[in-house]
Amino acid sequence: MIGTTLGPFRVVALLGSGGMGQVYRARDDRLGRDVAVKVLAPEAGDAAGLDRLLREARMASALNHPNICTLYEVGEEAGRGYIAMELAEGKSLRDLVPPGGMAPAEVVRLGVQIADALSHAHEQGVIHRDLKTANVMVTPAGRVKVLDFGLARRELRNEPVSLSADTLAGPGLVVGTPQYMAPEVLLGSRADARSDLWALGIVLHELCSGAVPFQGPSVVALCDAILHQPPAPLPKRVSPALRAVIERLLEKDPERRYRTVGEVCAALEALRPQMTLAPTQATRRRRWLPWTGAGAAAIAIAWLLVRLAPFDLARLPGLGGAAQAGAIRSLAVLPLANLSGDPSQEFFADGMTEELITQLAPIDSLKVISRTSVMQYKGTKKTIPQIARELGVGGIVEGSVMRSGDRVRIIAQLIEAASDRHLWAQSYERDLKDVLALQREVARDITAHIRLSLSPAQSQRLTTRAEVDPEAYDLYLRGRYDWSTLSDAGVRRAIGYYQQAIARNPRDARSYAGISDAYIVLAQVVGTMTFEEALPRSKAAAEKALALDPGLAEAHASMAAALLWHDRDWAGAEKQVQQALRLNPGYPGAHLIYNVLLRATGRHEQSIAEARRAIELDPLSLINNYDLAWSYYQAHQFDEALAQVRRTLEIDPHFSMALVVQARIEERLGRFAQAIQHQPSLGPELAQRLLEAYRSGGARGYWQAQLALARAPVVAGPMRRSQTWLAYVFAGLGQRDSAFAALDRAFEQREGDLLFCKEDPALDPLRDDPRMAALIRRMGLPS
Known part of the structure; x- marks a missing residue:
């Protein structure tokens, strides 16, 4: 551009550049x-960009004040808009x-000029x-010039308050700088x-103290500090007035602030007589105003006006510079x-967060x-590097979400874990019906900033638009x-919410998949519903989910679980779970189901x-973690299983399901006193x-006491009421006929634990009985 002309203006030198333009x-x-x-x-020179430039020019042209820079001319040259x-x-x-x-005194002197400029605007x-x-x-000369009306807008009388960012920055994006944003704007x-x-209050506080009053x-x-914390204390030298x-x-x-900036001007003017600069203060002011006459650097007012884009959080003080990520190939979304x-x-x-x-x-x-691990850090005081080490990741994504009516605003930032360096941040805003598009845009931007190449299919998935019914989506969440x-x-409430979501949107495949998983959990994990009752409902919901959306990983995983527990269709379940993992290699539910299938079929290494x-x-x-302990247990690797139980209990010492595994191991090792200690x-x-x-x-004596407990409904929990558990007890007592009778009942009732009969160490005393081989054949398990 240097040496060229723009209208009557001959370009001499570049003064600065920003998100959507340069200043010369x-x-x-x-x-x-x-x-x-x-x-x-x-x-940025499309019609929208030119329109924003012209709108900014119209804003500035309406203002004629000694403390606001003067607009001379607006024009277009070779398709590029400019403002002089x-x-x-x-x-x-x-x-x-x-x-x-x-x-x-200097704060008051400058504050009056800033307030006067705002009052005029x-x-x-x-x-x-x-x-x-x-x-x-x-x-x-000490005169204030208020700059950058590139984000300004006209205030319309009786204008409704809206979460929409209908601004010069473009649709759907928040504008401004967070350290200076008012609480109501953040909300x-x-x-x-x-x-x-x-x-203006933030600016005056910063002038008095040397730092903005809200930090984090x-x-x-x-944002939390701005919304909920008091400002940092002012220095003692600041007068009460x-x-x-x-x-x-x-x-x-x-409503509790001044009504107009004019009132602020009057309040500051009233302080002037009390604040004449002493010579030492004037000397101090000269030190921080290092003007050297002709040697002073020429800083264009327009250099600061160059910002046409929404704020880039990564450039904010304390949030890193224009950083680039290294090869980040592992992330946690806090x-x-x-x-x-x-x-x-x-x-x-x-x-x-989960989306x-x-x-x-x-x-x-x-x-x-996955979700379960990151949710452990909700409200944590741990540092980003510490969290990253615990999770074994190279990058952290954190942020906030705010919902107002049918509008959603998300702020996300990407942090390099080892250095705690902020690489990028951005704010997004959409209608709730476009929330999936919003999430895909955030994900797409994150992958771009960690320089991750996407396959064509992945790129298409992250750019595909999909609207949701806001009320149905709310119920699904x-x-x-x-x-x-x-x-x-909780799981029964979840089923109710999923059913309500489907009533609103009958094509809601994810809610059907959620119902399918919920019934499995009630039977297999919680133990408050029989498999006979739960499994048909689970399979029906999985079939509906898959029919509605064959590309949904959750639907394939739910169908795999239904085929596994309901139909004992090992090949069909494996086909479905592998498809789920192809669609979403990071879906934890699919990995869980696949491990169950591998464990049941005796493929221990896998x-x-x-x-x-x-x-x-x-x-x-x-x-x-508990599932890995089970895998070791069923592979008869008891030492490794005990070590994994200990690792699980380090996460939660009271996790009863891990204690069940430990009790089973102690029983296999003949350490019954220790087994009793691990049955809380x-x-x-x-x-x-x-x-x-x-x-x-x-x-x-141990197994006889366990049998008595299993036959006492008042004290027997879900585990001790299961026929598979009774078979374990009878096997321990050497009562084979009773054990196989219990296993037959477990087969008819489709009990989940029976899936593992081929390898379960608790059934080892029955291995040499032909009836065990017959049961394995009835289950359809490979020999």
């Missing part, structure tokens, strides 16, 4: 003066504020929306004159913070930690939230490898009775 120093030979010319970048404006020499307030802050119906110290210049209200007042190690923490002005500007309730202020919306924040994981997990070249409790009440893979994806999942469901009294029976009768 140019010469207006007609009037013999230098100007700043802002030029739209070629890639006042060129000034000076420094931004951000560069001028010393670490400890300015003298209060508001009188013209224009609000700034991005006031900050970087957008305020001070000339060598989705449209910026207005009162949010400019808040930003991440965007999430920063000036302190009162700043505190009123920083009221979280906009729980998105719920910024709604409503605890009842936690299900939505958790659901959005983002779901969008990233199918990328086979990227390891994405509530169902997922309750299902994750793995409790009887089973152990699959269980380890599931733990890689979900290292803090109790179920995955017995309670102290029954445990003591069992121990006394063992001490008096040895192994036979």
